[in-house]
Amino acid sequence: MSSSLSKRKLDDYYADDSFIIDMNTLPAAARMRKDQTALPPSPPPLSLPPRSSLTESTCSLNSIQFFVRILSDHTLVLKTDCSGTIKDIHQQIESITGIPVSEQRLIYRGKQLQWEQTLAECKIQNDAGLQLVGRMRSTEHPQAWQLVNDIIFLIFQLYKDTPPPPLPDLPPPKTVKSLLADFLSRTPRANSHKASGHLQVFLSSSAPAALVMLYMSSHKPNRDAANEAIKQFIESSKNVLPKHMYCQCAPIVLEFCKLLSRAAGTDDPLYNVCRSTMGAMVEFLEVGVKKESIGVHDIFPFVSQLAAKLSQDLVLSMESSSFVGPLLSDVRDFTAFVVPVRNKIMLETTFCGPVKFPLSEQSWVCYGKEIIFLHEIFIDLLGKLEDCLGKIEEQVDMRAKSDGQTLFFGWCQYLAILKELNSISKLYDGAEEVFWEKMKQKKDALCYLIVRFAKRSDEHQWILEHKEVTNFEARKHLAMMILPEVKDEYDEQHEMLIDRSHLLAESFEYIAHAELDSLRAGLFMEFKNEEANGPGVLREWFLLVCQAIFNPQNALFLACPNDRRRFFPNPASKVDPLHLEYFNFSGRVIALALMHKIQVGIVFDRVFFLQLAGHDISLEDIRDADPCLYSSCKQILEMDPVAVDQDALGLTFSHEVEQLGSRKVIELCPDGTSIIVNSKNRNEYVDSLIQHYFVTSIADQVTNFAQGFADIISSPQLQRSFFQSLNPEDLDFMLHGSESEISVEDWKAHTEYNGYKETDLQISWFWKIVGQMTAEQRKVLLFFWTSIKYLPVEGFSGLASRLYIYKTSESYDLLPSSHTCFYRLCFPAYPSIADMQDRFRIITQEHVGCSFGTW
Incomplete structure (x- = not known):
C-alpha cells in the first residue's frame, strides 16, 4: 500500500466509530459491525506453551514475510525477523497507516497475539495471513486499552523471565499491582455505561486469565505479585467502587472464580476470597433480569459446591471435638448464593404454589434442574443436621452428668445453616412441615444452640415464628437480644440523682426527658444525701419506682382482683392530666428494668400483654382482669336460646359507665341502644363488650406505654417483636422472677x-x-x-x-x-x-x- 493511499484511507477510517478488517475471514466472535461500538473480541483463556517448544523451527527462515489484511481489498505485506515481537509489527503498522499502536489488535488463527510474544512463539509461518482488528481514536476508553495492554505485557515478561533489578539512576519499574491500581482509579464513577465499557476492556483482553496464569507460576515472587494484584482488584470492586457498579464488576469477579477454580482448586485461599466477594456482590445484583447480567446458571455452581462442602464438614464436626466445623465464610457464602436462586424460584411459584414432585414435563422450564438439585441439597443437609442435633443432645446430657465432657466447636454454625434450610423448605410442598417436625423432635438441642450461639447480629424471626420448638431459656435469650446491651462505660450512661421523698416525680423528670441514646447505654444513679451508688443502688431504685408506678393509688394501673401482682392499664387514669406521659415513662422504665435484668416483682395481666404483642383479646383472656365480667359473659353465652330471644336479658348494644362522678351510656356499635341482644347476636355483643372494656377504653394508655418501651428498643416493630417472641408466662418470669420460696x-x-x-x-x-x-x-x-x-x-x-x-x-x-x-x-x-x-x-x-x- 502506498503512503498516499494510506493517508487517503485513514481519513475514512477516522470518520467511522470503528474499523473492521477482513470481515469475511474473521471468526464470528471477532466481528464487529460498523454501526456498533462493541469492544474487541474476548480471546480464549491465555496459556503459555513450554519454553522448550518455542524453537527456531517454528520459522522456516530467520526472516519471514507475512500479510496483514486491514480491509477486504487492502493488505499490508510485512517482513521481519522471526525473533521480533508482535509489538514490533504494531509499530510498523503505525508507521505505515498512522493507526496508533494502542488501538491495534492482531488476530492469527482465531487468537489475539500479545505484544511481548515473538513471531516464533506465536508459530507464525512464512506467508501467513494476519487480521488487524481494533477501535479507532473515537473509542471511549483508549487509556483503558493502553493500561490493560501494559498489564498483560508485564505479566508475560514476569512469566518468561525474572525481571532485572532496577538501575540506581532510574525510577523503579511499574508493578502489575500499580498498573492495575491506575486502571481502577480511572473507572468512571458517575456514568454506569462508561464504567461498564471501561471494565469490559479488562475482561475482553483476557487480563483475568493472564493474572491467573501468573498466579499459577512456579516462581514465588510471580505468584505473590499476582495474588496482590487480584486481591487489589477484588477488594476495590467490593469496597472502593460504589455498590451501583457491582453489576459491572461482578462478571470480572465471576471470571476470576471460574479460572481459579479450574487452575488452583476450590480450596485455594485466593479462590475463596474471590468467591466471598462474589457472594457479597450478588445481594446487590438483579440476578437474571437482563440478558447480559449474572444469571441463576452462573450462581448455582457455587451453591452446589458449598453445599457439598457443608455436608462433608457437618459429618466431620460430629466425629471430632477438635474439628472447627463448617467455616463461617462457607456458611455465609452458601446463604449469599442460595438467596437469589431461592428468590427466582419463589417468583416462579407465586401463582402455582409450592413445588410438587414429580415435576411435570412443561413445568419449571427455566429452573427445572436447579429446583430438583436444590431440593436434594435440602434433604441432604437437613438429614446431616438432624444427626448433628442428636449428637448435641448426647453430649449435653453427658456434660450434665460429667463436667469434664468437652463440647464441640463445630456447633456454632448450625443455626445459620438451619435458618437457610427453613427458607428453602418454603419452596417445596410439605417440606416446611417436615423441617419443623424434625426441629420439634430435637427441641432440646435446638434450644441449646440458641442460648449458646445466637448473637445480636443474627436474624431470629424464623425461630420466633415457631415458639413451640423453644423453651423459656431460648425465648428469653432471643428476646433479650432485641433489647439494647448495657454499656460498661459509666460516662456514657444516663446519670440520675433522686430524692427518695420525691421518688416518682423526680424519676419521671429524669427518664421522660432524657436523650434516648443515653438511656439505651444504661443508667447510673444515686440517692440524694447518700454515699451509695452503683448497681446495688440501681436495683433498689427499680424496685421502688415500679412499686410507685403500679401502686393503684396513683391510678395508672389496676391490680387483678384474684392476683394483686398482676396489672393492666386503668381506664380512669385520665384523672391525671399527665397520665399519658406517665404511661410513656412506665414503658421506658419496664424496658430498662428488663435491659438491666432486674426482677421488679410485678407482672402484666394477659389482656395487657396480648395488646402489646398486637394480638386480639377473647373472653378467656379476661378471666383474671375482671372475674365478674367474665362470669356474666359466660352466662350470656350459655343461656337457653329461647330465653335469650324472649328478652330475658333485657340488654342492648350499649353500656353504662361512670366517668368523673357522672354516669354515661356508651354505645357498643352505631345505634347500639336500639339493638336488642338475642341468641343470634349475643356472641357479637360479648365481643363488643370485651373490646370496649379492655381495648377501646385503654387504647391511648397501651399506645403510650408501647411507645415508651419502643423508645428503648429503637422501633415500634421491634417492640412488638419483643412481646411476640414470648409467652405471657415468660414475661412473668422475667419481670417478677421466681415464684418459689428462697432455697x-x-x-x-x-x-x-x-x-x-x-x-x-x-x-x-x-x-x-x-x-x-x-x-x-x-x-x-x-x-x-x-x-x-x-x-x-x-x-x-x-x-x-x-x-x-x-x-x-x-x-x-x-x-x-x-x-x-x-x-x-x-x-x-x-x-x-x-x-x-x-x-x-x-x-x-x-x-x-x-x-x-x-x-
Missing part, C-alpha cells in the same frame, strides 16, 4: 467466703439462722445483702455473680453491713449464735433491711 441450700451453694472458712462456727451458725427465718425474712435479708428482692426464675444461678460473706475486724456490737453492688455481706466473728441471731433479727425487719447498709 437455703441453693443460696449456700452459690456463696463464697473471704476471711471465713465454710467450716467456721460463725458460718455454721449463719446458715442455721437463715434456715430458721420466715420466707419474708429471707427476702429482706437477700435485699439487704444484694438489693435483690426477687430472684431470677433460675434461682441463685441466674444472678450475675456469686454471693460473698466477708469477715470484718469490727466490734461484736455492730450490726452486719453489705456492699450490694458486689453481693457482699460483712460481719465480725460473733462470739455466740445468740449474738449473731440478735443482730440478724434486727436487719431482717422490713423497715431496716430495705434502707440500711446499702453502700
